[in-house]
Amino acid sequence: MAPQTATKIILSGNRPTGRLHLGNYTGALENWVALQKEYRCYFMVADWHVLTTDYQHTAQIAGNTHEMVLDWIGAGLDPETSTIFVQSHVKEHAELYLLLAMLISTARLERNPTLKEQVRDLKIDEGEEGMSYGHLGYPVLQAADILIYRAHVVPVGEDQLPHIEITREIARKFNRLYGEVFPVPDGKLTKFARFPGLDGRRMSKSLGNTIDLADSPEEIQKKISTAFTDPQRKRRTDPGRPEVCLIYTYWQKFKPSEAAEIYEGCTTAKLGCVECKQRVGRAIAEYLAPLREKRAALEARAGAVEEVIHAGDAKARRAAAETMAEVREKMHIG
DSSP states (O other): OOOOTTTOOEEEEOOOOHHHHHHHHHIIIIHHHTTTTTSEEEEEHHHHHHHEEEGGGGGGGGHHHHHHHHHHHTTTOTTTTSEEEGGGOOOOHHHHHHHHTTTTTTHHHHOOOOHHHHHHHTTTTTTTSOOOHHHHHHHHHHHHHHTTTTTTTTEOOGHHHHHHHHHHHHHHHHHHHOOEEEEEOOEEEOTTTTOOOSSSSSSOGGTTOOTTTTHHHHHHHHTTTOOOOTTOSSSTTSSSOGGHHHHHHHHHHHHHGGGGHHHHOOOOTTSSSHHHHHHHHHHHHHHHHHHHHHHEEEEETHHHHHHHHHHHHHHHHHHHHHHHHHHHHHHHHO
């Protein structure tokens, strides 16, 4: 448990797109669990952020929120010490978003490299059905999410670092214009900040290349069998190159005690890709077993997730209301 005297604050969150995958876990969630011991933590279900790329399917958000919070708690987030809440349940986020949007230019937002990557991956075209105003400005909403809790640290994946820089710029500008209200937050990366998916690209639900935390051992094996390996290893007798094979990356993360053996077996062709995949599939399933069991136990308790969210919402509203009272006073508005 984090000490009650902890003075530094963390804010982070995920869009509720359903069950989480290994990329979510290694890029953020694993880090969140560890940081609970050192910081006052706010973990947010970022449901408004879903609208930036999928505003047509809002009926799915509630169910996806439930699934994601199950994964959070299964992975080790502790509702007794961390505040777990839903973004849209704290309306002050929207008010601060509006005010902060006045402090940044559209040109600055258009230079955001993460946005350019999303445009490419999601194949967003220019024109009337292209990028929405909300999508362009979602780093400003993210800044409001962070600053309203006066967070000092934001644990993120590598692709989110440009957004943290935008938040830092906005915080500095607000403090300079109106007076000190916000800490200037730092982003905190994990070692496996950008985890590869089954096709070698970054693991992403939108790319269909994930292994989910709640997947059964059988599902994991089926997915691993399709994974991308060293393209130069065409025959079983060809030596492999573990440094370019994502399966070796999985070994390094989920069973590092056997990574040296796998490296030697691959480079000498003693170990074939099929066997290597089967073994790493078992290693991943073993690693995730405690998470799956804790998740299943929580899921069996009717209303348990809703109780966690209700309590977290109340805590988040109190903190957000205090910040907004000071913001309004400093700005002489509202």
